[in-house]
Amino acid sequence: MDQPRPVFVDSETVVSERPRDHKAELRLWxxxxxxxxxxxxxxxxxxxxRFDVTLPRFDLMxxxxxxxxxxxxxxxxxxxxxxxxNLTALVERLVDAGQIERRVSEADRRVVQVALTPxxxxxxxxxxxEHGDWIAGLFAGLSEAETExxxxxxxxxxxxxxxxxxxxxxxxxP
Amino acid sequence: MDQPRPVFVDSETVVSERPRDHKAELRLWxxxxxxxxxxxxxxxxxxxxRFDVTLPRFDLMxxxxxxxxxxxxxxxxxxxxxxxxNLTALVERLVDAGQIERRVSEADRRVVQVALTPxxxxxxxxxxxEHGDWIAGLFAGLSEAETExxxxxxxxxxxxxxxxxxxxxxxxxP
DNA sequence: CGCGATTATTTTAAGCTTAAACTATCAGCC
DNA sequence: GGCTGATAGTTTAAGCTTAAAATAATCGCG
Numbered sequence: 001m002d003q004p005r006p007v008f009v010d011s012e013t014v015v016s017e018r019p020r021d022h023k024a025e026l027r028l029w030x031x032x033x034x035x036x037x038x039x040x041x042x043x044x045x046x047x048x049x050r051f052d053v054t055l056p057r058f059d060l061m062x063x064x065x066x067x068x069x070x071x072x073x074x075x076x077x078x079x080x081x082x083x084x085x086n087l088t089a090l091v092e093r094l095v096d097a098g099q100i101e102r103r104v105s106e107a108d109r110r111v112v113q114v115a116l117t118p119x120x121x122x123x124x125x126x127x128x129x130e131h132g133d134w135i136a137g138l139f140a141g142l143s144e145a146e147t148e149x150x151x152x153x154x155x156x157x158x159x160x161x162x163x164x165x166x167x168x169x170x171x172x173x174p
Numbered sequence: 175m176d177q178p179r180p181v182f183v184d185s186e187t188v189v190s191e192r193p194r195d196h197k198a199e200l201r202l203w204x205x206x207x208x209x210x211x212x213x214x215x216x217x218x219x220x221x222x223x224r225f226d227v228t229l230p231r232f233d234l235m236x237x238x239x240x241x242x243x244x245x246x247x248x249x250x251x252x253x254x255x256x257x258x259x260n261l262t263a264l265v266e267r268l269v270d271a272g273q274i275e276r277r278v279s280e281a282d283r284r285v286v287q288v289a290l291t292p293x294x295x296x297x298x299x300x301x302x303x304e305h306g307d308w309i310a311g312l313f314a315g316l317s318e319a320e321t322e323x324x325x326x327x328x329x330x331x332x333x334x335x336x337x338x339x340x341x342x343x344x345x346x347x348p
Numbered sequence: 349c350g351c352g353a354t355t356a357t358t359t360t361a362a363g364c365t366t367a368a369a370c371t372a373t374c375a376g377c378c
Numbered sequence: 379g380g381c382t383g384a385t386a387g388t389t390t391a392a393g394c395t396t397a398a399a400a401t402a403a404t405c406g407c408g
Contacts (some may be wrong), residue, residue: 014205020308024321025313029213036210037255038335039203048367056394058279074356081211083396090356090394110356116244120405130195137342138194139199141334152317153203160315161212168311222397230364247388257366262388264364284373331385 024099039138046134056082056090057099058131061124063101070104071144075165082140213312220308227303229257230264231273232305235290235298238274244289246279273297 044055063079064071073091077084091114094100099120105111116124142150218229237253238245247265251258265288268274273294279285290298316324 012339019396022310024325025310026306026316028313028321029309029326031325031332032206033211033214034255035328035331035335036206038332038339041255042205042335042339055394056368072356081208081215082394084357085359085397092316108356108404112385123343127370132200135203136196136199137338138335139202139331140329140338143325144198145332145359147202149323150327150331151198151202153320153327154209156316156320157209157313157324158205158212160375161216161312162207164311164314165216166210220398228363230397246386251387256364258387259367259389261363267363282374282386286387 029037039135042138043131047127050130051123053127057094058124058127059093060087060090061099064116065121065124065128068115070113071116072115073112081157086145093105094120110141213309216312217305217308221301221305224304225297227301230303231268232298234261234264234300235270235273236302238288238290239295239298239302242289244287247286247288250288269293 040055043163047053047055051131059080060076062086071079073087080087089102091102095102098117099121100114102112102114105113139147139153179284193341221227221232233254234250237250245253247258247261251261254261265274265276269276272291274288275291276286276288279287313321
């Protein structure tokens with residue numbers, strides 16, 4: 001299987017053809033994805049069962065909780081790594097539910113500020129406590145040293161990915 | 175235990191006070207999520223730009239590629255970790271696009287088998303080659319040793335999460 | 349000042365995703 | 379043979395998500 005087929009290396013495509021098969025990286029990526037999906041699905045279903053709240057709503061409230069003075073939609077969008085248009089509807093639903101409030105900035109009338117309401121803050125506090133326990137439970141099989149090591153490696157991966165993405169961008173628009 | 179530092183339950187510290195603060199695990203989880211989202215979004219946008227295909231479609235085709243004899247929807251659902259109902263529509267679109275084909279099992283008429291068509295196989299082969307390069311590029315900042323280590327730690331995390339989820343299930347329905 | 353470029357957000361269309369209810373089929377059992 | 383329960387998929391309603399186009403406000407610069 002996968003016998004070393006002859007590869008015609010022209011000067012354009014040196015990086016990409018056969019030399020290495022990228023199998024290790026692909027397996028690592030799939031494993032990373034599996035872990036994330038596993039945790040995410042578990043948290044999603046617990047949030048629904050216990051608090052009748054969706055994961056995106058929880059995430060949004062968590063961001064606002066970290067910044068009590070509120071944030072603009074643009075900031076939220078980049079911190080949550082979701083598209084701008086996504087937030088419009090999500091924020092709308094949370095406003096309807098009385099958990100957050102929006103106000104147009106006076107300084108710049110394009111900007112919309114969003115913040116937790118007191119009731120949203122209280123609701124989030126309840127959820128966050130259990131959420132922390134759930135996460136801790138899911139990660140409980142890792143020792144403190146392993147946790148640290150994993151943190152370090154993921155940090156390195158984050159840096160690597162960002163730099164590869166930047167390089168690709170530079171290549172496209174030089 | 176439970177060092178009684180005076181904790182004022184204000185909006186800053188709600189997450190972190192009581193029995194243990196779970197802060198390290200929470201940060202680790204957020205970092206894991208960030209890495210996955212970063213890679214996933216990059217791959218998604220490249221697949222769209224380069225092949226005009228969505229990530230879920232690519233993932234489905236990747237699963238079928240690994241199993242040339244085809245799979246049932248149930249197997250696909252559990253391997254892809256998506257809901258059953260999700261697949262119905264996704265498969266429908268790929269059938270319309272001529273990339274895969276469905277046939278009802280003769281042995282058990284509830285079961286639907288799905289497999290790549292020759293043209294789907296060819297299309298996937300093209301995409302997979304570049305996809306592998308992209309992933310390798312994103313992970314290029316990690317040494318071989320680090321890749322292995324990360325793999326090992328994620329494996330451990332996977333085991334930990336699964337066992338925590340099983341424990342929670344046992345607690346609910348004993 | 350006024351105009352073109354930029355920035356922040358919303359809108360739109362298409363597609364993805366889930367949970368829950370539903371349909372159809374099968375397997376075991378008397 | 380005809381229940382009973384389990385299993386495989388589909389449907390439905392709601393919500394999430396994106397990319398791209400549109401709107402609206404601000405900024406920079408002549």
